[in-house]
Amino acid sequence: MKDFSEIKEQYKQKIEDVLDSEQLSEFWQKYLGKTGVISGLMKEMKSVPPEEKPSFGKAVNDVRVWAQELYQTKQAEIKERELERRYEKEAVDVTMPALRRAPANLHPISIIRQEMIDVFAGMGFEVYEGPEIEDDDHNFTRLNVLKDHPSRDMQDTFWLTEDLLLRTHTSPGQIRTMDREKPPIKVLVPGKVFRSDSDATHSPMFSQLEGLVVDKGITLCDLQGMLDQFVRQIFGESTKTRLRPSYFPFTEPSVEVDVSCFECGGKGCSLCKGTGWIEVLGGGVVNNKVLENCGIDPEEYSGIAFGIGIERITMLKYGIPHMGKFFENNRDFLEQFKA
Numbered sequence: 001m002k003d004f005s006e007i008k009e010q011y012k013q014k015i016e017d018v019l020d021s022e023q024l025s026e027f028w029q030k031y032l033g034k035t036g037v038i039s040g041l042m043k044e045m046k047s048v049p050p051e052e053k054p055s056f057g058k059a060v061n062d063v064r065v066w067a068q069e070l071y072q073t074k075q076a077e078i079k080e081r082e083l084e085r086r087y088e089k090e091a092v093d094v095t096m097p098a099l100r101r102a103p104a105n106l107h108p109i110s111i112i113r114q115e116m117i118d119v120f121a122g123m124g125f126e127v128y129e130g131p132e133i134e135d136d137d138h139n140f141t142r143l144n145v146l147k148d149h150p151s152r153d154m155q156d157t158f159w160l161t162e163d164l165l166l167r168t169h170t171s172p173g174q175i176r177t178m179d180r181e182k183p184p185i186k187v188l189v190p191g192k193v194f195r196s197d198s199d200a201t202h203s204p205m206f207s208q209l210e211g212l213v214v215d216k217g218i219t220l221c222d223l224q225g226m227l228d229q230f231v232r233q234i235f236g237e238s239t240k241t242r243l244r245p246s247y248f249p250f251t252e253p254s255v256e257v258d259v260s261c262f263e264c265g266g267k268g269c270s271l272c273k274g275t276g277w278i279e280v281l282g283g284g285v286v287n288n289k290v291l292e293n294c295g296i297d298p299e300e301y302s303g304i305a306f307g308i309g310i311e312r313i314t315m316l317k318y319g320i321p322h323m324g325k326f327f328e329n330n331r332d333f334l335e336q337f338k339a
Contacts, residue, residue, distance in 0.1 A: 004063055007037060011067055015074050024071075024078055031067060038067050108337040109207060109326055112234075112314040113190060116209050119233045123226060125188045125211065130173040132192055136163050138172035142293040143250040156196035158204075166194035170210035171250060174286075174305060177212060178294035183301045184215040190310070203323050207310035214286065214296065214303035220253065223283055223304040227257055231280070234313065235262040242277065251284025251305055271316075278316060281308040 011031060018024050031037050041060045048056045106114075117127060141147070158166040173189030181187075189210035196204060213222065224243060231239045239262055243255040258279050261272035268274040283306030288298035311323055318337070320326075325333055 004041075004059060007041075008063065008066065011038075012070070015070060018074060018078070021078055021082065024075060028071065032064075032071060038064055102335075105335065105338050107326070107334065108314050108318060108320075109310055111337055112317065113207060113209070113310050115234065116230070116308065116310065116313065117188060117190060119230050120188050120209075120211060120226075123186075123229065125186050127188050127190065128173055128177055129191050130167075130170065130176050130189060132167055132194075133160065133164060134167040134172050136165065138175050139165060139167050139169075142175050142290065143171055144287050144289045144293075145249045149249060158194050158196060167191075168195050169193050169307060170208045171305070171307065173210055174212045174250075174290070175294060178214065178291075178296060183296060185303070186213050186215075187211075203311070203327070206323075209308045209310055211283075211306045211308075212286070212303060213305075214291070214301055216301055218285075218302045218304055220255070220285055220304065223255075223285075223306065227281075227283075227306065231259045234317065235259060238262075238265070240266075246282060246284075248282060248284060250287050250290050252287045254282065254284035257281045257283060257306070271319075280312065280316070281306055283307065 014031075015027060018027050029036060033039065038060075041063065042057075045053060045056060045060075121127070140149075157168050160166065170189040170191050170193060173187070173191075177185060177187045177189070189208075189212070191208065192205055193208050194205050211226075213226075220243070224241060227241050231241055238260075240260040242258050242260075244258065246254045246256040248254040256279055258277040260266045261269060261276050261278055263269050263271040264276070266272075266276035268276050272278050283304065286303035286305050291298045291301065291303065311326060314320065314326075315323065
C-alpha cells in the first residue's frame with residue numbers, strides 16, 4: 001500500500017496548484033480520466049496474487065472515491081471564485097449616465113410600403129395579407145394560367161412540391177378575397193413574393209402591392225383615375241400616367257403603366273433613358289374567366305387589378321441604383337431615410 005500513499009500525497013500537492021477550470025480539466029484527465037494515474041491502478045491487478053485481489057480492488061476503489069471527493073471540493077471552490085470574478089466584471093454602476101443612442105428609423109421599403117397603403121386606404125381600400133406558401137390552384141390555375149399555359153414560363157417559380165410553391169405574385173390574394181367576399185370589393189394585398197431572378201433591379205425575394213376592385217360598371221378609366229392619384233401623392237403633383245397595351249393572363253385588356261419622369265419633368269434624362277417616361281406597374285380589367293372561377297357573374301360585375309413592385313417604387317423615389325442595397329444592413333445607407 002506504500003505506492004498508494006505516494007500517489008495520494010502527489011495528488012494532494014498537485015490539486016492545490018490548480019487555479020482555474022482549464023487547469024482543473026487537465027488535472028482530471030491526468031489523474032481521474034480513463035487513461036489517468038488512478039484509473040491505471042487497476043491494471044496492476046494482474047500481478048496481484050489471487051488471494052489478495054479482493055483487498056487490492058477495495059483499496060483502489062477507496063483511493064478513487066477519496067480522489068473524486070477532493071476533486072469535487074476543488075471544483076466547487078474554483079466555480080465560486082470564477083463566479084465572483086464574473087460578478088465583479090459585469091457589475092453595473094447604476095449611478096452612471098445612460099449611453100445615448102440615436103433613435104431608430106424604418107427600412108426604406110417599409111416606409112414606402114406604408115405610404116402606398118395610406119394612399120389607397122384613403123380611396124377606401126381594405127388590406128388583406130395572404131400566405132407566402134401557395135398552391136398551384138390559387139397562384140396559377142384560377143388566375144387563368146392553366147397547366148400548359150405559356151405564361152407560366154414568364155416566372156421562374158420556386159416549387160416546394162408538385163402542387164405547393166412560394167407565391168410568385170400577390171395575385172392569389174385576389175382569388176382568396178373573392179372566395180371570401182362578394183362585390184363590391186376593394187382590397188389591397190401587400191406582401192413578399194419569390195422568383196428565381198437576381199440582378200441590379202431584381203431579387204429572388206421582393207415585395208408587391210396588389211390592388212383589386214370589383215363592382216358594377218368598373219372600367220379601365222377607373223384604373224387610370226386611381227393610379228393618377230397614387231403617382232401624384234408618391235412622386236409629386238405634376239406626375240402624369242400613360243397606359244400602354246400589354247398582356248397578362250388574368251386581365252383583359254392588360255396595360256403597362258408609365259409615369260412622367262419626375263427627375264426631368266418629361267424632357268428626357270438618364271433616369272428615364274431619354275424617353276421622358278418610366279415604367280412602374282402593370283394592371284388591367286379583370287379577366288371574365290377569373291371572375292367566373294370565383295363565382296362572380298361577369299355579366300353583372302367587372303373589375304380592375306394592378307400589381308406594383310414596392311422595391312421598384314422605392315428605388316425610383318430615392319434614386320437607389322441597386323436592389324442589393326436593401327439587404328446589406330449598412331447603417332450609413334439606412335440612416336438616410338426617415339419616415
